[in-house]
Amino acid sequence: MPATFGDVRHWRAAPLGTAGDGLKGDADGLERTRDALAAQAVPDSWTGLARLVAEGRRQLLLSRIDVHIAGKRAVQRALYTAEDDVTTIERLVTDVETAARTQEFALGADGTVTDTSDPPTFDDPHEAQQWTARRTELAQALADDITVILGKAAAVDALLSGSIPSGHVEAVDERGVPSPEVAEEWATMTDDERRAFIEEYIEEYAEMIGIDTPELVWEPESWGPNGQARDGGATIALNERLLDDPQIINTLAHEMRHAHQFEAIDDLDGGFRWPWESDPFDHHEDLGVTQEEAETWRENFEDYQDVDNDGWDAYYEQPVEVDAREEGREVLEDMTAEEIERLAEEGAR
Numbered sequence: 001m002p003a004t005f006g007d008v009r010h011w012r013a014a015p016l017g018t019a020g021d022g023l024k025g026d027a028d029g030l031e032r033t034r035d036a037l038a039a040q041a042v043p044d045s046w047t048g049l050a051r052l053v054a055e056g057r058r059q060l061l062l063s064r065i066d067v068h069i070a071g072k073r074a075v076q077r078a079l080y081t082a083e084d085d086v087t088t089i090e091r092l093v094t095d096v097e098t099a100a101r102t103q104e105f106a107l108g109a110d111g112t113v114t115d116t117s118d119p120p121t122f123d124d125p126h127e128a129q130q131w132t133a134r135r136t137e138l139a140q141a142l143a144d145d146i147t148v149i150l151g152k153a154a155a156v157d158a159l160l161s162g163s164i165p166s167g168h169v170e171a172v173d174e175r176g177v178p179s180p181e182v183a184e185e186w187a188t189m190t191d192d193e194r195r196a197f198i199e200e201y202i203e204e205y206a207e208m209i210g211i212d213t214p215e216l217v218w219e220p221e222s223w224g225p226n227g228q229a230r231d232g233g234a235t236i237a238l239n240e241r242l243l244d245d246p247q248i249i250n251t252l253a254h255e256m257r258h259a260h261q262f263e264a265i266d267d268l269d270g271g272f273r274w275p276w277e278s279d280p281f282d283h284h285e286d287l288g289v290t291q292e293e294a295e296t297w298r299e300n301f302e303d304y305q306d307v308d309n310d311g312w313d314a315y316y317e318q319p320v321e322v323d324a325r326e327e328g329r330e331v332l333e334d335m336t337a338e339e340i341e342r343l344a345e346e347g348a349r
Contacts, residue, residue: 005146006109008153013086020079027072034065071165078163085156096145103138111146113139151188158183176329178246185337186246193344200347205256211263227251233259254328261320264294
């Protein structure tokens, strides 16, 4: 889940630089080891198969070392960039806390702004209204500053998460990571703007695959799943809990992919059509879905494995879920801040 203002208050840049220095030292040492290994010659006395095996093993080891070095360098660069970004965040936090204290406001860990001043007594109601309006303006300015800070914090989180090489954090590998720009954009949007984006995404995706726009249902935070495609994709349910997290883009794309799977299955047999009419499945092939995939999905849905009755592994590894997870991850990682803005603006009209 996204960092709160209470979390960000305690962020410090120095440990990031220290960690970056440590990784740099590790990578430098590994590069020296790699260069030494590359410089070692296979003895001239080794010939034939023995020489081929030795050279092959050395090349394989060099390749593995190169992968490790590249991974360390990527995280090192991200740590140094994050150090600069968190230095800026530290300054902004100090500024907003100073402004709040000076103007007699309290800042909550959740980013709320509370007026702690003692209202003066006014003889003129108009003066009282002016005073209240001014206090409201000051509070809103502080709240806006906090939103900017949380946007920058979200970008740092995405930067660091995105630098982790594959194979180290399962959640990162499976769900993907938004770009820092997308993370910052999502953090600074209002809930209404996020909902508008989601509604427009559903409408445009439905048009692309050739179905009526599914009904969108928002489930309460106490609901277990992140999302669900119901009634053959006619209804898309999303968990309110995820609204402030850009990972909801992954969930949204995942559930809409299920809607696409259902539609492709419906169009598999084509039904009756006149000779001059095209096969309805052609459209799905244009979108990259093969008939073999759709047939696999149909067989899967006929014997769908759910967590409660069949266990997590059976649910997780079935073809329709593997395919939907890939869609969710790719959409999240390919999404741009500009596309989010466009969809939110279109959805608000």
